[in-house]
Amino acid sequence: MSNPQKVRHISECFVKPEHALEEAKRPFYLTPWDLAMLSAHYIQQGLLFTKPPAADEQEGFIDTLLNRLKLSLSRALVHFYPLSGRLVTKTNENPPSCLIYVDCDNSPGAKFIHAALDLTISEILSPIDVPLVVQSFFDHDRALNYDGHTMPLLSIQITELIDGIFVGCSMNHCIVDGTSYWHFINSWSEIFQAEGNDISLARPPIHKRWFPDGCGPIINLPFTHQDEIISRFEAPTLRERVFHFSSESIAKLKAKANAEYKTNKISSFQSLSALLWRCITRAHRLPLDQITSCKLATNNRSRMDPQLSQDYFGNSTHAVAGVATAGELLEQSLGWAAWQLHQAVVNHTDKAIHGWMDAWQQSPFIYQARFFDRYSVMMGSSPRFNMYGNEFGMGKAVAIRSGYANKIDGKVSSFPGYEGGGSIDLEVCLPPDFMSALESDEEFMDAATLPHQWHRIEDKLYLSRVEEVNATQQSEQSNPKQTVTTADEHKDQLG
Incomplete structure (x- = not known):
């Protein structure tokens, strides 16, 4: 949905850590997980809040809020200092290669933008499709992670609506995955709520880099020019819509999937993902012999031996996949599809993770947009992330929205539902004709309900x-x- 309204940028500045740490003066080296993300977009997600009831009558409300946000951000950056840096590349002639790392010392810091838009919360949330104007709630539009050489690795945009505030965050995907992204937001909120008091974070980030044996911390990539590393891309015309799944609906899907496959091992999220895989494949109207897959973004931390802490700051994810022909997927039951995803998750072990690492070291590669085919469903983000627990003086957020970044045909992002209790919101991206087909799919719409507004x-x-x-x-x-x-x-x- 297009919208004639435009976001107005009012001011911008840079925010540095309140004080420098000795470790921040040393290079922050990137792991194979991090380097593989150089050609992807930044992560762009944000929270929509209602203005306090008396905000319009309260003199200086927005200035006070902005000052508190900047102060708490500068304190959060002490703990998450890599986000205030820039990428640096050093090239080698013999053999031809390059070393890419983060310089946390010689940088102006994170970017902080104050913007405004003359729309209400209801005008953002009520349309069936997510309005395109939401993409302008985020900085770094279409930027690739490689652009972190010249662009901030973190940019915060505070967009003031008529009756609300949107806190949009663009964060370099070479520095964080979804787990670390929301770890930072949670910690920033924790510091904001402390109102200037010195606090010890409940979960301080762990910056010690993890490398497989015999690898790192210095990794020279076998590339000498950025054209060998990155490829820019434009998403096709997409409709973007948020569908809500209540805890009751998800419980029914789980029970159905397990009963159909005569097991009790299929999880709620595997059941829901299987539903999306089947219904989006049907909407795509693929030939019956076409290979299709459903990819699940999977956190490696707990699957490693020994386990990596959930507070490890950086990337530690892979995409595991269930694979089938379109005919096989649609002829079989929901339970069969869910079992393929269950097996993909179960098989993602420490051995599989190290196998990926070994293969990458033998032949380093950078993920490109072409790696994602239009016959697949990609389930990103996670309803397990603590999104609605973040408060910045305005109570609980009313909605979560994301920017342009990394959106392709078949991309699905999962967020916790507003009411909690195991409910899930799915942000689905499909070309217009395919979205219309999904909206007419009885299996899908019987499980989905319209989100709270x-x-x-x-x-x-x-x-x-x-x-x-x-x-x-x-x-x-x-x-x-x-x-x-x-x-x-x-x-x-x-x-």
């Missing part, structure tokens, strides 16, 4: 289901004489 009544925000709002709209359209509000007031009420 916010609408305005008498200048107060209320949480409701979209179908409740739509029912009210339909009632008023069929009984126009009973409606006494003006068109503009009606828009405010129902979003």
